[in-house]
Amino acid sequence: MSTNLSKPAAGASGGAADLSEDTACVEGTNTEGATNIEGTADREGVARVEGAADREGATMTGAQAVIASLEAEGVELVFGYPGGQAIRMYDALYDSVRITHVLARHEQGAVHEADGYARATGKVGVVMVTSGPGATNTVTGIATAYMDSVPLVVITGQVPRAVIGTDAFQESDIVGITMPVVKHSYLLQSTEELTRTFHEAFHIAKTGRPGPVLIDVPSDLAAEDMVFHYPTAINLPSYRPTYKGNAKQVRQAAERIRRAQRPVLYVGGGAIISNAADELRELAELVQIPVVSTLMGKGAFPASHELSLGPIGMHGSKYGNMALTESDLVIACGVRFSDRVTGRLSGFAPRAQLIHIDIDPAEIGKVRDPEIPIVGDLKGILAAIVTDLRKQGFEPSTGPWVCQVSEWRERWPLYHPGLGDDPAQIVPEVVMRRLSEKLDPYSSIVVTEVGQHQMWAAQNIMREVPRSFLSSGGLGTMGFGFPAAIGAAFGCPDKTVVCVAGDGSLQMNSQEMATAAINRVPVKVLVMDNRCLGMVCQWQKLFYQGRYAHTLLSDIPDFVKLAQAYEWDAEGVSSPDQLDAALDRMLAAPGPYLLNVRIARDQNVYPMVAPGAAIDNSFGEIDVEEGAVRVARCEQEAIGGAR
Amino acid sequence: MRHVLSVLVENKPGVLSRVTGLISRRGFNIESLTVGPTEDATMSRVTAIVSADELAYEQITKQLHKLISVHKISDLTNDAAIERELVLFKVCAAPDRRGEIIEIANVFRAKIVDVGGSSLTIEATGDENKLRGMEDLFRAYGIKEIIRTGKIAMSRNSKEA
Numbered sequence: 001m002s003t004n005l006s007k008p009a010a011g012a013s014g015g016a017a018d019l020s021e022d023t024a025c026v027e028g029t030n031t032e033g034a035t036n037i038e039g040t041a042d043r044e045g046v047a048r049v050e051g052a053a054d055r056e057g058a059t060m061t062g063a064q065a066v067i068a069s070l071e072a073e074g075v076e077l078v079f080g081y082p083g084g085q086a087i088r089m090y091d092a093l094y095d096s097v098r099i100t101h102v103l104a105r106h107e108q109g110a111v112h113e114a115d116g117y118a119r120a121t122g123k124v125g126v127v128m129v130t131s132g133p134g135a136t137n138t139v140t141g142i143a144t145a146y147m148d149s150v151p152l153v154v155i156t157g158q159v160p161r162a163v164i165g166t167d168a169f170q171e172s173d174i175v176g177i178t179m180p181v182v183k184h185s186y187l188l189q190s191t192e193e194l195t196r197t198f199h200e201a202f203h204i205a206k207t208g209r210p211g212p213v214l215i216d217v218p219s220d221l222a223a224e225d226m227v228f229h230y231p232t233a234i235n236l237p238s239y240r241p242t243y244k245g246n247a248k249q250v251r252q253a254a255e256r257i258r259r260a261q262r263p264v265l266y267v268g269g270g271a272i273i274s275n276a277a278d279e280l281r282e283l284a285e286l287v288q289i290p291v292v293s294t295l296m297g298k299g300a301f302p303a304s305h306e307l308s309l310g311p312i313g314m315h316g317s318k319y320g321n322m323a324l325t326e327s328d329l330v331i332a333c334g335v336r337f338s339d340r341v342t343g344r345l346s347g348f349a350p351r352a353q354l355i356h357i358d359i360d361p362a363e364i365g366k367v368r369d370p371e372i373p374i375v376g377d378l379k380g381i382l383a384a385i386v387t388d389l390r391k392q393g394f395e396p397s398t399g400p401w402v403c404q405v406s407e408w409r410e411r412w413p414l415y416h417p418g419l420g421d422d423p424a425q426i427v428p429e430v431v432m433r434r435l436s437e438k439l440d441p442y443s444s445i446v447v448t449e450v451g452q453h454q455m456w457a458a459q460n461i462m463r464e465v466p467r468s469f470l471s472s473g474g475l476g477t478m479g480f481g482f483p484a485a486i487g488a489a490f491g492c493p494d495k496t497v498v499c500v501a502g503d504g505s506l507q508m509n510s511q512e513m514a515t516a517a518i519n520r521v522p523v524k525v526l527v528m529d530n531r532c533l534g535m536v537c538q539w540q541k542l543f544y545q546g547r548y549a550h551t552l553l554s555d556i557p558d559f560v561k562l563a564q565a566y567e568w569d570a571e572g573v574s575s576p577d578q579l580d581a582a583l584d585r586m587l588a589a590p591g592p593y594l595l596n597v598r599i600a601r602d603q604n605v606y607p608m609v610a611p612g613a614a615i616d617n618s619f620g621e622i623d624v625e626e627g628a629v630r631v632a633r634c635e636q637e638a639i640g641g642a643r
Numbered sequence: 644m645r646h647v648l649s650v651l652v653e654n655k656p657g658v659l660s661r662v663t664g665l666i667s668r669r670g671f672n673i674e675s676l677t678v679g680p681t682e683d684a685t686m687s688r689v690t691a692i693v694s695a696d697e698l699a700y701e702q703i704t705k706q707l708h709k710l711i712s713v714h715k716i717s718d719l720t721n722d723a724a725i726e727r728e729l730v731l732f733k734v735c736a737a738p739d740r741r742g743e744i745i746e747i748a749n750v751f752r753a754k755i756v757d758v759g760g761s762s763l764t765i766e767a768t769g770d771e772n773k774l775r776g777m778e779d780l781f782r783a784y785g786i787k788e789i790i791r792t793g794k795i796a797m798s799r800n801s802k803e804a
């Protein structure tokens with residue numbers, strides 16, 4: 001591990017860090033990690049911020065009020081990157097004993113870190129950056145969080161009010177730029193509205209359908225004196241999310257479920273946000289309803305459960321997709337009918353009636369009109385449905401359907417041990433299965449990047465509990481996974497956090513290796529190294545006659561050396577017999593660790609539903625009746641079929 | 644289908660662009676747009692006319708409802724709503740034809756607001772039918788310029804819209 005991590009005596013110079021020291025030490029001492037508590041205490045003449053309560057009525061600068069507001073919201077971690085227009089807020093943050101700041105190495109990394117922290121813990125992720133380029137660098141991170149409904153508060157420094165609109169140095173209209181990808185945003189106009197704005201921002205970010213909220217803070221306002229009063233109430237008449245489901249619709253839903261012969265629970269990220277795992281399981285078990293899950297819903301229902309049908313959609317299980325196709329009732333729980341899930345719309349659950357439960361009324365009927373819509377919080381609504389069913393007495397009648405689905409699952413499994421037979425090369429699905437077996441599902445979090453490796457992970461890594469599988473579902477952001485894993489590790493220090501990365505994706509935010517090293521975040525990065533942008537290659541192979549236009553990467557960089565340059569431990573494996581021991585070493589390592597697994601370049605993710613096809617029309621599934629080989633209904637056929 | 648949307652929003656900078664951005668982002672053209680303060684100084688009213696099929700229209704209004712700055716949305720399309728627009732016509736008018744044009748303007752209870760050597764400027768308010776009728780008649784004389792304010796609308800019933 002890094003020698004830079006041995007921290008010198010805190011507060012060595014009574015306030016000003018000695019810049020002649022190794023800069024990494026300076027940073028490690030005074031702004032990162034727990035030592036800043038001592039650092040602050042040692043500094044003379046600096047009022048210790050004890051939290052918001054004792055700041056009530058105190059006079060302070062706008063910048064200090066920003067930090068006091070964060071403390072009042074219970075914020076413990078801020079991910080960010082300073083700069084000229086944020087320097088006053090950073091100066092105030094320097095005094096906080098409650099808030100630890102994590103210095104990312106790129107603002108995009110900071111936002112994904114806060115996002116991973118939020119997904120893993122359910123708390124609001126907080127980001128602080130400077131104006132101009134600092135602010136624009138957050139855009140992809142904000143858009144990623146928006147698409148997946150992740151609560152963030154992003155604080156951006158802004159040029160002084162007097163020069164806004166003059167193209168001042170490092171001015172960018174970040175409120176304008178991010179408007180389509182935030183739940184709400186503020187450009188602070190005066191210190192009077194500062195504390196109310198922060199209180200509202202946190203409230204909006206985490207309630208209803210969560211999402212990112214941006215607060216743009218002009219730097220002159222941060223310098224102004226003000227009296228600190230933190231509001232206790234929220235006054236937002238235009239924002240009142242519906243939580244309780246309509247009683248009549250709940251009754252209708254229960255009634256319809258009672259009559260269902262072939263019901264399916266279609267579960268998404270909303271089930272995790274709503275904390276509805278217990279209620280979901282109760283309903284599934286009571287009525288005996290098979291459960292399919294979107295990428296975002298993975299973990300909401302235990303993978304080991306006999307009613308679990310795993311992932312659905314473009315690379316979903318054949319049995320999950322077939323269950324939807326044959327179903328007579330789909331109970332959609334916190335999902336948004338993504339095109340990656342539905343395939344051709346007319347072919348999605350064509351024989352089913354639909355109950356759609358979501359807290360966001362705009363999701364209901366957006367893609368498909370439900371017979372029974374219910375707006376509200378999934379947890380309470382599922383509980384109410386279960387209560388209704390129990391009250392009237394209920395005997396499951398879905399036995400034949402559950403048997404049928406189990407038969408499909410046995411015939412077309414997502415995985416078969418036979419896949420591991422190749423002695424010459426490491427098979428991607430095998431890597432994922434081995435990793436899955438070695439992880440305790442209750443004390444581990446798997447985070448993915450975006451590409452083939454993401455789909456292999458989703459198909460083969462078993463998850464039992466919510467918030468244990470994090471992936472960029474809606475935006476599909478390469479570069480999300482690694483920083484998000486760092487953020488998750490910050491939020492859940494008692495859990496093993498593994499990032500399953502692609503060699504392409506990892507290069508989008510590999511600078512965050514420094515963040516992990518300096519903060520000793522024991523994140524594990526497993527690189528599925530196929531030396532190509534595999535997912536795009538797969539499409540080129542299937543639909544573009546194998547014309548690999550700019551998708552072949554190379555052996556550069558050497559990821560092991562790259563990690564070592566950041567003082568990580570790292571190793572690479574390329575033959576199947578090395579894999580098990582290497583995974584063990586990775587998981588046993590005390591600090592950050594990179595394992596590069598060389599896999600073949602030409603592997604495809606199967607099964608696959610061609611874009612525009614119905615989801616029961618997949619190819620490449622394993623068929624046990626055909627000797628458990630992948631029924632590549634041949635790639636040629638796919639080329640002919642889709643183009 | 645043409646929809647008249649009346650949106651009550653917070654009277655704050657940037658709110659109009661939140662509303663219009665949301666509509667245009669989903670691929671709809673705004674045919675007419677007016678904004679103005681209301682009886683409550685903290686609120687503004689946006690009146691927008693958009694063409695969208697029922698499904699798309701429902702999605703627009705649901706998404707608009709999600710904006711924190713939006714307080715209320717009324718659809719004044721099918722409502723027996725009062726719709727008004729103010730238009731200025733600059734009509735070619737040689738001295739010998741002025742009389743006819745003034746007569747037309749009077750029929751529509753429009754006002755002559757400026758008289759030039761070769762043109763008359765007429766101010767008219769009304770609903771779409773009336774204004775279109777006037778425009779058609781003035782075309783015969785030649786129209787140099789038309790400026791319209793965009794529509795405002797209010798529901799007829801006493802209920803607050």
Ligand SMILES: Cc1ncc(C[n+]2csc(CCOP(=O)(O)OP(=O)(O)O)c2C)c(N)n1
Nearest residue numbers: 451452453476478502503504505533534535
């Ligand atoms: C930021 C970004 N740019 C481009 C893409 C398009 N894209 C989707 S998957 C993929 C390839 C990912 O390559 P890699 O990380 O190596 O994963 P693999 O598919 O090889 O497992 C690309 C380029 C994306 N999703 N995100």
Ligand SMILES: [Mg+2]
Nearest residue numbers: 502503532534
């Ligand atoms: Mg790759």
